[in-house]
Amino acid sequence: MIEEMEPAPKNSEYDLYFGPAHPGSGNFGVKLKIDGEKVVSARADPGYLHRGFEKLMEYRTPLQNAVLSDRLCVLEPLNWNLIHAEAVDELMDIQVPERAKYIRVIMAELSRIQSHIIWYGVFSKGTGFDTGFKMAFGYRDYILDLFELITGGRVYPAGYICPGGVRRDLPDNAKTKILKVLEKMKPMIKLEELENPALNARAKNIGILKLKDAIRLGVTGPILRASGMKIDVRKEEPYEVYDQLDFEIPTRKEGDAYARYYIGIEEMKQSIKIVKQALEKLPKGEVIETSLKKPKLSSKIPEGEVYVRNEIARGEAGIYMVSNGNNTPYRVKVRGPDFLHMIPVLEHLLKGVQIADVPAVYWSLNICPADMDR
């Protein structure tokens, strides 16, 4: 006779720590409370990468800060370089030449393409599609070779975009090489070849974020566009030369993990369009303001305060800089998009999902722990 088993007692919850040593979680931990197979509540555990960036910048002059600013987030260093240079330019009232503005836009958009390729790669690895991961990191290396040709470093460009312009001009064969690399990116943006029925089944209707919740939680960037709102800082208050270039903003209405992944691929297409237009319109001239050609480390910053906003690959970034007349800034506040995406939004989205769907929701938010902890 087979004995019948008793049903599990009610409220049999247990704790699971999806922590930093897990190979599928990055440098960030989440404490989950689970009942059976469903997540009841989640609590984020940040702080494994906290260096105190904002106070480190108070001990260094602006030219030294330009080298430090690309280590704010390793996955998109040139975009953070750009926003720091814009803040110092506005505070010290420097006029940047036209050719330098076009080169800045080209480098920032190449960095955005490279960051979205990483997003595609880790999202496929998190849902079990290993070929996508290896393919993505193979294609990313073409863009890193371009960075090495122009700036000198594969990952960190050593402060290439500095206050006043860019450090040195493009080499002679840069234009043909950039166009060749953009031709090679074609397989990465063809959606029919990148999809897999397994990836679709694991990503559709999972982790839905409604528009009202998104605005209340402070979400910006591609995640807000996947929930239905057509907002982009490059169109609202254009900086550099974005008001003279022609591009579109893709949006979708559902707000699930599949919509976010789709927007990542569409944004790569728009970035390729922007780089091609900027290369055609590139004017001749100087690349750095003439008084800053020989940098003087002890020039004083005039008194004042500024707040600068930019659109980096993950959302809206902001820098608030205060100066009281010395040669180092008095206070720098760095606002990153991941600070809001990783703590309130993740805790809100993980309620009620199954355990097996936790990586799909987690990696579809395009996180960067270094940007959150600073």
Next chain:
Amino acid sequence: MTKKENQLLKEINTKFKTKGRIQREHRIWVTINEKKLTEICKWLKEKGFEHLSAISVTDWLEQKEYELTYHLWSYDDKILITVKTRINRNKPIIESVTSIWGESAQIHERELHELFGVKFKGNKDLLPLFLENWQGPAPFRKDFDWRDYVREEFYDKKNEREKVYYD
């Protein structure tokens, strides 16, 4: 171009008796007394400023004050307005704005409580965020010099190769 900014600034100056200024297109700066902070924030939220970009604290050591800044953005009018107030540095207590902007304000206030020591009345969750077992003072205050602390704790003056850090 600056018509909307002028109109908004006039309304704020008459209603709250302040003297704000327009820095350039899309930027307005307003200084206000700390007792009127919740009132002006509610009024601005109803006017359409529904995106809270950042909250920050600046430590003015000589004047013995903390200056709080709230940066707000409106999607309809495309204006960024910054509201600044000042509180006492030795006993920093102020009302929280989580009743107006929800969780996005709560996480900013939790970070500032840990790094500067500011108490926000009405915020239910002020547990430490980044640091574990930290016994020293609030790390970002101006009287806590990091270079002295690091030279004492981690480096050794008698070592020949580490003399560079003591210049």
Next chain:
Amino acid sequence: MVKRSEKAKTMRKLIKAIWIFNWFNSCGFAELVPLVGSRWDMERFGMIIVGTPRHADVLFIAGYQTQKSIERAKRVYEQMAEPRVVIALGSCTMTGGMYWDSYNTIKKLDKYLPITMYIPGCPPRPEAVFEACEKIFEHVKELK
């Protein structure tokens, strides 16, 4: 028959292929993950990434560590089985690097874990990682 000490015998088991557990901080992520990709293919040398420290031979510590994350790294090291090797990447593990005046980072890693090899650079190139692994193989062959 050559006579070898006990230590040499266990270390020679490493020569066939080494399995790596990646404890990477943010700087290491952008330079170690391309090693798995199709351009700097590391599987042709027999190296693969495993998901748990109990199967691993080599622990890569890539990047700066903070007070909170060095406790977790120590627990990971204690779970590895002999023979085990620790490799430290980057200049932040040697002297503190670019964040030498931060209150929360660890300046010298060898006060916490026994390190076999340092690889300098900020961040080091993938070819440097391959050369370090080759030096480990040579060192193991020369052990008596």
